[in-house]
Amino acid sequence: MLTALINTFCRGDIAVFTDNLLHSSAWQQHNKNHYGEDQLRSVPQHWLSIAGRCELKQTKMIHQDQFMAIDLTFIQPVTNKDIHYTFWLETNNKVIKSASATIDTLALADASGIDEASLIKQLPTPDPLIIADYDQQDHLQSELVKPSSICNADSSTSQLLDLWWSVWAKSELHTIQQVYDENAKIKLPTIESEVNGDGLFDFVLAKFNHLTRVFVQLEHVIVEQNKAAVKWYLDGDDAGQRIRVPMTTLLNFHHGKVNEELTTTDVLAFQKRFPASTLFDR
Numbered sequence: 001m002l003t004a005l006i007n008t009f010c011r012g013d014i015a016v017f018t019d020n021l022l023h024s025s026a027w028q029q030h031n032k033n034h035y036g037e038d039q040l041r042s043v044p045q046h047w048l049s050i051a052g053r054c055e056l057k058q059t060k061m062i063h064q065d066q067f068m069a070i071d072l073t074f075i076q077p078v079t080n081k082d083i084h085y086t087f088w089l090e091t092n093n094k095v096i097k098s099a100s101a102t103i104d105t106l107a108l109a110d111a112s113g114i115d116e117a118s119l120i121k122q123l124p125t126p127d128p129l130i131i132a133d134y135d136q137q138d139h140l141q142s143e144l145v146k147p148s149s150i151c152n153a154d155s156s157t158s159q160l161l162d163l164w165w166s167v168w169a170k171s172e173l174h175t176i177q178q179v180y181d182e183n184a185k186i187k188l189p190t191i192e193s194e195v196n197g198d199g200l201f202d203f204v205l206a207k208f209n210h211l212t213r214v215f216v217q218l219e220h221v222i223v224e225q226n227k228a229a230v231k232w233y234l235d236g237d238d239a240g241q242r243i244r245v246p247m248t249t250l251l252n253f254h255h256g257k258v259n260e261e262l263t264t265t266d267v268l269a270f271q272k273r274f275p276a277s278t279l280f281d282r
Helices: 002-009 014-019 036-051 105-112 116-122 155-169 173-179 197-210 267-273
Strands: 021-029 032-035 055-064 067-076 081-091 096-103 180-187 212-224 227-238 241-254 257-264
Touching (some): 002 014, 014 036, 036 105, 036 116, 055 212, 055 227, 067 105, 081 241, 081 257, 096 241, 105 116, 105 267, 116 267, 155 173, 155 212, 155 227, 155 257
Parallel strands (some): 021 096, 180 257
Antiparallel strands (some): 021 032, 055 067, 067 081, 081 096, 212 227, 241 257
C-alpha cells in the first residue's frame, strides 16, 4: 500500500493507484468525496498537474488492524520546498476500501509557485456540509468521547492520549508541559517551521480566542507501539457562521511524553468552503 502511494503521487504511476482500489472505493480530498473510476483517477492527476514530479523526503506510517495513517513529505525539486500529504486509509489488507487524504495546500501553493487565490479556484467544489449545532449549555453533565474510549492501547498510552486530547477538548492548556517533551518537535497548520510546547500553547489559544462555542470531536484513533494517529474535527462559530476543520494528527511517544507531532489540515479547501472565515489568517 505504501509503495503504491509513493509510486502514484511521486512518480505518476496512476495504473498502480487504480489497481489498489475497489470499484466501490471512496476517496475524500479537499472536502469532496470521489467515487468511480474517472473521479478516482482525477485525484493523482490533479496533484501531479499542480505539484509536478516531486521527490520523497520522509515517510511516517501507523498501522493497526485494517486502518493506516501515512504521511508522505514530498520536496519540490525546483523550489526545494516541502509538502505534506497525509492519508487515512481503511483497507482489507490488500486494497483500499476508503481514504481521507489531506494536502497541506498552503505549502503546495508555495512550493509550486502558485498564488493561493489561484489554487483555491483549481480545487473541487466541496460537498454540502451539515454541522450539528452542539451547544455546551445542553450537555453540561455528559461525558464526551475521549481517545481511551475508542482506541486499542495499553493504559499508559491511553492516559497520555487522553491528556493530549484535553488540551483541545477541555482547553486544558496547562497540560502541555505534562504531555510534551521539552524538546518536542511540533508541526502545525499555517506555521512553516516546527515549534515547541510554547508555540503550541499560542496556536491553540489563538484558535480559542477566535472562535466561540468551540467543540472538538474524535472520529478515529489508531495506535502502533510508540506511535498514534488521531482523526478529529474542530467546530466553532466564526463571525456568526458555524465552521468545521478536519484535522489529522500523528504522534510519536518517548519516555511517556510526546516528542513529535504532525497535525495537518487543508487550509485552502477550508477557505473555499468558508470564504468569510479568518481563522487561518496569518
